[in-house]
Amino acid sequence: MDAIAVTIRDLHKSFGSQKVLDGINLEVETGKITVIIGKSGGGKSVLLKHIIGLLKPDSGEIWIDGTEITHLKEKELNTVRGKFGMLFQEAALFDSMNVYENVAFPLREHTHLTEKEIERIVVERLSQVGLSGFAEKMPGELSGGMKKRVGLARALVLDPDMILFDEPTSALDPIISLTILDLIKETQLNLRKTYIVISHDILGMFRIADKVAMLYDGRIIEHGTPLEIRSSTREETREFLNATKIPGFTGGNHE
Amino acid sequence: MFRGLARDSVRPFLVVLDLLGGIGTLFARALYLGFKRPFKVNYIFKQMEFIGVNSLLVVVITGLFTGMVLALQSSYGFRKFGAEGVVGAIVALSMTRELGPVLTSLMVTGRAGSAMTAELATMRVTEQIDALRVMALDPVKYLVTPRMIASFLMLPVLASISNFVGIIGGYLVGVKLLGINEGAFVNRIEKVLQFQDIYNGLIKAAVFGIIMSVICCYKGFNSRGGAEGVGKATTEAVVASSLTILVADYVLTSLMF
Ligand SMILES: Nc1ncnc2c1ncn2[C@@H]1O[C@H](COP(=O)(O)OP(=O)(O)OP(=O)(O)O)[C@@H](O)[C@H]1O
Ligand SMILES: [Mg+2]
Numbered sequence: 393m394d395a396i397a398v399t400i401r402d403l404h405k406s407f408g409s410q411k412v413l414d415g416i417n418l419e420v421e422t423g424k425i426t427v428i429i430g431k432s433g434g435g436k437s438v439l440l441k442h443i444i445g446l447l448k449p450d451s452g453e454i455w456i457d458g459t460e461i462t463h464l465k466e467k468e469l470n471t472v473r474g475k476f477g478m479l480f481q482e483a484a485l486f487d488s489m490n491v492y493e494n495v496a497f498p499l500r501e502h503t504h505l506t507e508k509e510i511e512r513i514v515v516e517r518l519s520q521v522g523l524s525g526f527a528e529k530m531p532g533e534l535s536g537g538m539k540k541r542v543g544l545a546r547a548l549v550l551d552p553d554m555i556l557f558d559e560p561t562s563a564l565d566p567i568i569s570l571t572i573l574d575l576i577k578e579t580q581l582n583l584r585k586t587y588i589v590i591s592h593d594i595l596g597m598f599r600i601a602d603k604v605a606m607l608y609d610g611r612i613i614e615h616g617t618p619l620e621i622r623s624s625t626r627e628e629t630r631e632f633l634n635a636t637k638i639p640g641f642t643g644g645n646h647e
Numbered sequence: 648m649f650r651g652l653a654r655d656s657v658r659p660f661l662v663v664l665d666l667l668g669g670i671g672t673l674f675a676r677a678l679y680l681g682f683k684r685p686f687k688v689n690y691i692f693k694q695m696e697f698i699g700v701n702s703l704l705v706v707v708i709t710g711l712f713t714g715m716v717l718a719l720q721s722s723y724g725f726r727k728f729g730a731e732g733v734v735g736a737i738v739a740l741s742m743t744r745e746l747g748p749v750l751t752s753l754m755v756t757g758r759a760g761s762a763m764t765a766e767l768a769t770m771r772v773t774e775q776i777d778a779l780r781v782m783a784l785d786p787v788k789y790l791v792t793p794r795m796i797a798s799f800l801m802l803p804v805l806a807s808i809s810n811f812v813g814i815i816g817g818y819l820v821g822v823k824l825l826g827i828n829e830g831a832f833v834n835r836i837e838k839v840l841q842f843q844d845i846y847n848g849l850i851k852a853a854v855f856g857i858i859m860s861v862i863c864c865y866k867g868f869n870s871r872g873g874a875e876g877v878g879k880a881t882t883e884a885v886v887a888s889s890l891t892i893l894v895a896d897y898v899l900t901s902l903m904f
Contacts (some may be wrong), residue, residue, distance in 0.1 A: 446777050470783040478781045484774040488766075498782055 395422040397554060397586040398443060403452030405438060412438050414610030416452070420603075423584040425577070427597040429632065430607030436590045437481055439607065440556050443588070444476055445469040456554075474502075477550060481558040481590075483543035485531040491518070492527035495545045502550060517545040520575055522568065536563040544572065548579060557589040561596055569593065573600050594636045598622070606632065669869070673787065674861045677795045680788040687793055694797030698759045702805055705754045710809030713746050714738050714816030722825050731821075732831035736839040738817030743840065743848045744904065747810040749896050752802060752855035756888045760863040763794055764884035767867025768877040776868070791864045795857060802856030803849040810845065847903045854899060855892045862888045 398420040405413040412435040420426045430436050441447040442454060445461050454461050456472055464472070477498075485494050495514045499505055505513075518524055521541035531539060540563055547555055560576060561569040577600040580587050591597045597604070604621040606614040608628045614621060624630060721737045767790060770776050779786045814836070821827045863884045870880035 441777075444781055446780060466780070466785075470785075473781060473783040476781060478778075480774050480778060482774060484778040486775055486778070487769075487773070501782065501784055 394424070396420065397422040397457065398588070399453075399455040400439075400443070401453040401455075403439075403442060403454065404450045405435075405442065405447065406450060411610055413442070413449070413452075416607075416610070416612055418605055418612045418615060420586060420588060422586050424602035425580055425587045425589060425600055426603045426605060427589045427591060427601040428605045428607055429591060429594060429597065431632070432592065434607050435610060436607055437558055440478075440558055440588065440590060444473060444478060444556060475553040477547040477552040477555040479540075479543045479547040479555070479557045479560055481562070483531075483536075483539040485539055485542055485546070487531045489531075490527065491523065491529050491531070491534070491542050494531070494542055495549055498546060498550050513549060514545075517549055518542075520548075521545045522571060537565070537568065540564065541568075541572065544575075551583055552585065554586045554588070557587065559590055559592070561591065561593050569596055576600060594633060608632075670861055670865045673791060673865050673868070674795075674857070676787050677791040677861065677864075680785060681792045681796055683788075687789065690789065690793035691796050691800075694793045695801050697762075698755065698797055698801045699805070701762065702751075702755045702758045703808070705758055706751050706805045706809050707812050709750050709754050710742070710747065710812035711816040713750060713809075714742055714813030714818075715820045717741055717746075717813070718817040718820040718825070722821055722827065731825075731827045732835050734821045734827055734835075735814075735817060735832035736835040738821070739814050739836045739840045740844060742810045742813035742817075743844045745848070745896075745900070747813060748802075748806045748848045748852035748855065749892065751806040751809045752852060752859060752892050753889055755798075755802060755805060755856075756859045756863070756885055756892065759798075760859045760888055761881050761885050763860065763863040764867040764870075764881045765877055767864055768870035768880045771868060771870055772873060772877060786868075791861070791868070794864055795860045798856035798860035799853050800856075802852040802859075806849055806852035807845075810848070850903070851896065851899050854895060858891050858895055859888045862891060 396419045398418070400416050400418045403413050403416040404411075416439060428436055428439065438447060442449055442462075443456075445464065449462055452462070457475070459472060461469060461472055485491075486497065489497065492514055495517055496510050499510045499513060514527075515524070518527060521544055523538060523541055523545070526534070526538065526542075531542070534542065540560065544557075544560055547557070557576065561572055564572060573596050576587065576589070579585075580600075589597065589600070598618045601618050604614075604616065604618050605612050606621065606624075606629050614624055614626060614629055616624075621629060622633065624633075717738045718734050722731050722734045725731050725733055725737075767776075770790070776786045776790070779789060818832065822829045822832050866880045866884035866887065870876045
């Protein structure tokens with residue numbers, strides 16, 4: 393049995409009368425890429441924010457490396473968060489800082505690296521996401537996809553044990569999407585960290601996933617290898633995958 | 648029915664208590680974090696510059712015209728008694744004890760305080776505050792403490808400038824325009840104005856700086872709901888800060904002088 397990095401048990405969350413998470417159960421394996429798919433507005437971002445303690449559930453448990461985090465205070469949570477990086481859906485760049493400072497920020501606050509070492513890392517990260525010439529730009533001067541890539545560089549910069557990606561390829565053109573997916577996959581293969589990725593980009597995600605979890609109606613209705621999910625017989629999953637409209641994509645038994 | 652009535656009449660008090668509790672907690676936390684390493688000195692300097700640059704012009708204009716109008720009004724009144732010589736003293740005392748600190752604080756609230764609320768509210772809406780939390784960094788330490796310390800330090804500076812400019816304005820109108828004897832004007836100021844007047848006035852300004860910054864940060868931090876929420880938070884912050892400054896002014900003045 394593989395090691396488990398995150399265990400979610402019977403997680404419930406409502407906003408007012410709207411039930412968003414309705415009994416989530418999920419085990420995320422250590423050192424793997426787990427992709428969570430599901431329809432827009434289905435609660436994927438909300439689920440991710442619970443994992444990192446930005447939102448508190450109405451009930452249920454979240455275990456991270458043996459610590460139950462839903463009861464932790466902000467200060468205790470910070471110990472857990474030290475292991476995390478996160479790419480927000482809207483990038484959440486600090487708009488008082490330029491691109492370079494945004495990526496350097498986690499290094500400045502959490503390491504004692506010299507200015508020179510910081511520069512080396514930041515320059516490398518920016519070139520990995522294809523933004524070498526943009527270090528001096530302010531976030532307000534970037535396109536949505538560029539912001540996303542800066543956010544990605546910032547999430548990767550400390551090489552944390554666990555990274556949460558909220559739709560890393562939304563707002564990107566197909567070619568840059570591939571570059572970014574390959575970057576995520578490569579980094580993960582090199583460092584063997586635990587990545588949780590949310591996406592609608594089904595084709596792209598199947599490219600990088602070790603495990604796929606399908607969120608539907610506030611629950612994880614299926615969780616398995618990409619092949620298992622693709623050959624799923626569940627109505628909801630099939631409908632979701634069929635929507636990619638690539639002939640022969642579902643029912644990948646022939647592979 | 649009486650239950651409902653009782654509940655409805657109590658609700659505003661609960662809202663106010665809740666607000667005071669929230670603001671008090673934020674103040675205590677920001678203060679505590681201000682004494683804890685690592686000190687974010689460059690953040691404080693940046694905010695001091697922001698508050699100073701943003702507010703200097705309005706503070707100077709406000710101070711100048713307040714001093715000028717004070718001289719105009721009081722010389723009108725005292726000319727009837729042939730006591731125009733006291734105009735300088737009146738301008739100096741009013742400016743240093745009261746109008747310098749209070750008007751400065753109100754103007755800074757309108758310029759810098761509103762910007763603080765709008766900035767923090769935008770950071771809330773665009774998840775920048777959550778991004779700090781995810782990085783295991785305390786948003787209060789990075790966002791509120793520097794603004795509070797900077798306001799505490801800068802408001803007395805701005806109020807001093809306002810005092811000075813106000814007295815100059817009074818001099819211009821009183822001596823140059825209305826022809827009050829220059830010697831009498833200056834002499835009376837020297838006789839009446841005490842160090843304590845200036846000093847207590849500046850203490851008030853420092854306290855107003857804390858009130859303004861904490862309320863404005865609180866409103867920004869707790870804003871909800873997109874661009875509209877940002878606007879609403881900003882308006883509320885300016886109104887709440889201004890009112891609190893005026894009430895605090897009365898309380899502090901009655902304690903000090
Ligand atoms: N802070 C909040 N307050 C109230 N409702 C919220 C809040 N955050 C999310 N919701 C609601 O929860 C539901 C799920 O939102 P969530 O952002 O998790 O969707 P999602 O699966 O990430 O969708 P998308 O793929 O479009 O990003 C939505 O209906 C949204 O309105
Ligand atoms: Mg989302």
